[in-house]
Amino acid sequence: MSRLDDLLDTVEGYRDDMIKEMTAMLRIPAMGPENGGEGEYERAQFIEGLVRRCGFNEVQRFDVPDERVEHKVRPSIIARHRGASERTVWLVSHMDTVSPGDANAWIHPPFDGTVVDGKIYGRGSEDNGQAVISTLFALRALLGLGLEPTLSIGIAVVADEEAGSEHGIKYLLQKGLFRQDDIIYVPDSGSKDGSLVEVAEKTIIWLKFIVRGKQVHASTPEKGLNALRVGSELLVDVSKHLYGKYNAEDDLFRPPRSTFEPTKRLVNVDNINTVPGEDVFFMDIRLLPRYDPQDCIDTAREIARIFEERTGAEIEVITQRIDPAGEATPIDGEGAIMLRRAIRRVLQVEPVFAGIGGQTCANWFRLAGMEAYAWETIDGVAHQANEYAIIDNIVNDAKVFATLLVEMCYHDQFKEPCPDY
Ligand SMILES: [Zn+2]
Structure with a gap:
């Protein structure tokens, strides 16, 4: 029988590795042509390696043709850890970023991955590098246990989110990669204390x-x-x-x-x-x-x-x-209950379920009829000059995802994961 506290200690132990991988990733620009970039090709190669380093052995790259960029493709990475059921819990993040904008407005250069005062600075740090790192390291801790999950677990790190997702998640949805009864988490929207769970968009x-x-x-x-x-x-x-x-x-x-x-x-x-x-x-x-x-x-x-x-x-x-916005995800759905428990357990805050005016990948899953939740802990500095991610948020979000996956996929293999929640 495993103990959740041991698992969370393992995640905590990855702190330095998370910083290392995050800063390395931020040094590789990944802007689509609408943002004056050449696409995500190099960053995708880095992320594919990172996914393997985190213990996944079923890793696929989906290259969506795009004549406008140097390598002529927009790559997305999909990794799976098969469970007893084909039904899958997905953690979905995006690797592309917007452009840095006015270079003079940056105190720490946008592609340096500077670490200062518990923050990692860089374009794409909060949006959405934090999510790439927190989801992958949660999985690294779980995969290291060598247990078979009940539900399957999937990771998707996609391209082209910032300019409409035509060459990213929309393509993958058309490919039929996701099942109607899959549960989707999209760490691309949230609040400073980690209480806000986004269940609807306009x-x-x-x-x-x-x-x-x-x-x-x-x-x-x-x-x-x-x-x-x-x-x-x-x-x-x-x-x-x-x-x-x-x-x-x-x-x-x-x-x-x-x-x-x-x-x-x-x-x-x-x-x-x-x-x-x-x-x-x-x-x-x-x-x-x-x-x-x-x-x-x-x-x-x-x-x-x-x-x-x-x-x-x-x-x-x-x-x-x-x-068009998809229908709101029910706040009493299975995925909502488990996320609520995980947030309470790790962050000790009371989750609030709400809709926002922005748009994330979660909307495309909702339009396709799936349960999708957008959640993470952020300061809300996306697209700004001097964008940063708080290191504690990266680590704590990883703990929430680890707890969430234990609740959903390894419940019987852990001793009372969330007894009081
Ligand atoms: Zn984003």
């Missing part, structure tokens, strides 16, 4: 508005049609109207309402004394899953049409992205 819609008027000299505006003025009024009106029409609140979500935010605006004329003939702006919409995305887009188009009639401008509304 639909994402990106709209592009093109307003065409007539460019003239600013001293004779009556001869033209100021596209910036029409665009500005439209921007405020569309946003207000959508906030008013889709105003339902759902307390599962943070924030509880749908959001309709004007974001990007394209540069127009170079000089101050020209009335612009074109105005282009974008809107980022996070819609509660209860609403029909098409209905929302139609509403935005209808307002644009009214503006056309009123002003004489020509207005085009283009849908740039539409990612």
Whole structure:
């Protein structure tokens, strides 16, 4: 009979190794073409080696063709430890990162993996390197015991999460790699104290508005049609109207309402004394899953049409992205109960189940009808300059995953793993 405390001591003993592997990984850039990079090829090779070092012997690489990058493929790593049942508990992380952005804003260079004051700095440290390391080292501790799990265990470290997952998890889902009754954990969203478990996400819609008027000299505006003025009024009106029409609140979500935010605006004329003939702006919409995305887009188009009639401008509304949200994962599901026990046992905090406006790989699993939970312990510095991961969080998350897997897959082989929880 094994004892959970011994297992957690083993995980604690990996602390230095976790730091070593994490810093080595952060030194290998892994940005997709949308982020100005050449893809994940080199980092995938490193991770494949790490997966083997952690004790997996069934390791596969899935290369999704992508002509835009140097090696012409976007690789994802899948590793399995077979149990008595084919049903699998998956830990899913992503290896790609966004670009560092303004290089001057970084105190510790983005690809150095600098360790200072209990933190590891670097692009992709919190998002999502921490998860790669915490999940793999939890497994290293368990695989080292040489026990056969009841349910099978799977690790997926995927590409292309930051730009839509077409060359990553979406491809793997189409390949039929996952079973309908598998349970999925995605450590790519969380809170500082580790209490937040994400069980639902909002639909994402990106709209592009093109307003065409007539460019003239600013001293004779009556001869033209100021596209910036029409665009500005439209921007405020569309946003207000959508906030008013889709105003339902759902307390599962943070924030509880749908959001309709004007974001990007394209540069127009170079000089101050020209009335612009074109105005282009974008809107980022996070819609509660209860609403029909098409209905929302139609509403935005209808307002644009009214503006056309009123002003004489020509207005085009283009849908740039539409990612529907899957149904919320039940908070009383088997996977939720086990995660709750593991979080309480290791972190001594009370888990809170909630929905968010962001999007993680968990959404694609939910859309495919699977139970998916996004959880980890983070400071929320993803995509920022001087992104970091707290070393204690990496180690403690690994302990939570080890405990979770004991509860789900090795329960009878451990002595009272979570007796009080
Ligand atoms: Zn992420």
